Amino acid sequence: MAVNYIYPEQEIVRNYDRCIACRACERQCANEAHEYLPEQKKMTSDDAKCVSCHRCVSICPTRALKIVRTDHDFRKNGSWDKKNIYEVYKQAETGGVLLSSMGNPLDFPIYWDKILLNASQVTNPSIDPLREPMETRVFLGAKSQDVTRGADGKIIPKTTPQLELSLPVMFSAMSYGSISYNAHESLARAATELGIYYNTGEGGLHEDFYVYGANTIVQVASGRFGVHREYLDAAAGVEIKMGQGAKPGIGGHLPGKKVGADVSRTRMIPMGTDAISPAPHHDIYSIEDLRQLVFSLKEATAYKKPVIVKIAAVHNVAAIASGIARSGADIVSIDGFRGGTGAAPTRIRDNVGIPVEMALAAVDKRLRDEGIRDRVSVVAAGSIRNAADVVKAVALGADAVYIGTAALLALGCHLCRTCNVGKCNWGIATQQPDLVKRLNPDVGYRRLVNLMTAWKHEIEEMMGGMGINSIESLKGNRLMLRGVGLNEKELSILGIGHAGE
Amino acid sequence: MAVTLNAKALGYQPLNDAVRAATGDIEITECFGERFIAASATADKKLLIHGVPGNALGCYMDGASVVVDGNAQDAVGDTMNDGEIIIHGRAGDALGYAMRGGSIYVKGDSGYRTGIHMKQYLDKRPVIVVGGCTGSFLGEYMAGGLLIVLSLGSGDEADVGRFTGTGMHGGRMFIRSKNPPRDVPEQVVYRRAEADDIASIAPQLSRFSELFGADKELLLTSVYWLLEPNSTNPYTQMYTNN
Ligand code: SF4
């Protein structure tokens, strides 16, 4: 008799007094956790198949279902918790490298939650954003270093290409392949309506989405999938992917079985072939080499588009960002260790990288100390959850932030963390047509617009409270931040005082 | 309209601006390391370059034709989509990086990582023919297209360094040599090319002879090793969902 070492993490609880056996949960679950028993005319379920995506809970007409975390546990043990024990079981059984998705779920400190914002009282009046104009617009790109005047004394304008954002938030890189067509359409349309940008990730750009090019950032990774002249021409900006917060030092490998007809078209590789983009760009071994890729993209786009370099937040991120600023890149994007992913080895996701709060503060300080802060814009990513995180990131020195997980949550993601399996019941992290159509782009795009509109109001309120009416005046304004419960070292890296100071 | 541009007088950015603005025959003189020439250039441009163009010649190129009468440097044809690059000398490292279409002919040797990430898609089948030998990691991560190394001028034994075909998962690679390649990973199989294999590359061999005056008969009757991905042994590291 087979012995199963693993007890399911969650239990499906059905209230049989309410269940009318309509079988909707059965139809909606791609994991086949629900089943109708015709003889008994009742539903049953298999907890082992449930991934806790809450699709059934959300559609059940009688609210008969809930998913609970199991209370089944091992004997209490300070060093061997259930997670570690089960991971050993899984590997002992399969010999496989553990694969996970979404961001690092472990209990590391979240510095956003240990930072508090300032507000004006008495002397420096706060501003009511409903009454007075507030500026949340930002421009990303290198800023002019000096002023040149013509013979007539007039300033000769020499602006480098900029990305104009109506609020300092963009949708981060998620490739077509890791997420669905409908998810991409929702992001592209929302970015267009909001006057911000979404990012194609490294999977190429579907021909249907070229019309959203003015609000699209296209990515160039080591494998160069889907990169060609028209792709670069279509975009507003080009991002070189050097690293990703969820898996620093690890590349992408889309297995051939996920490369169907449409994904093959955008990646420009034959159907069914592996798409391998290793972590290193094999033509980049130095900042000078990076400079070459940056300028090759600028040449290919006639210097009309800003070039972003995206790196994972790692130990010596400040020195790396300084090199990037000197490489000619217009924008550096820093992805913290909590950033999401469609698939990453568990060990890497859970153990590599540093918090973006620390990385951002260190990068901003380093660039200021070196007098090159204006040469690049800084975008922070990986764990931005709400408008307060955005405001804190800007005050720590970010020009803007990228959001990934928050955008997917707006589209219906329930953070079940099984994107790597490809059976997302919410139509997001899947290529299965029956599942993809559950995400209606008309609804999805609206929800994204709503979320960003709400955040914009909240950002304005927080700024107004501080007596600041332009986001530019908040940038790097660390006097507006105080730490709670942080030690001296943490405060000094963040460059902020403690509450009460 | 034919234009002649003096690279030395212009420097690389103005030179490339001028190339972008021009169409038809474009002749570049006194080229000495100017980078990114013919970046994303389309079929309305035909370049003839005297001297040594700098890195990333023809990057993202999309249909133009480029002839270099000397050597070229690194990353020639990076992410090239279409067109032809002919080099009457040697080429540097990462020749044809992630090239998806068009062809590159090099009369002499090329450097490390020749044909890295080369791929193919629908009717796009890129071709690289290197007349001499190459550095190590030939065809690294190669995912498609045709890569031919003729090793002319080095006896009948190819020197392509080590680790040929590391990460290769598509395309075909021919190496003209008496001896089989070394260090081929288990995900790649190699065998002596048969007559019909060689016949399949006859158009590229003829083009090479025609361009550089090589002995076509010799090329057609030599011993070649054909490397292809080993489909029974793919790169599927075993993963366990967690
Ligand atoms: S959706 Fe709700 S009511 Fe319908 S079968 Fe499932 S649990 Fe019962």
Ligand code: SF4
């Ligand atoms: S995108 Fe889908 S599969 Fe991934 S965590 Fe969200 S709900 Fe789960």
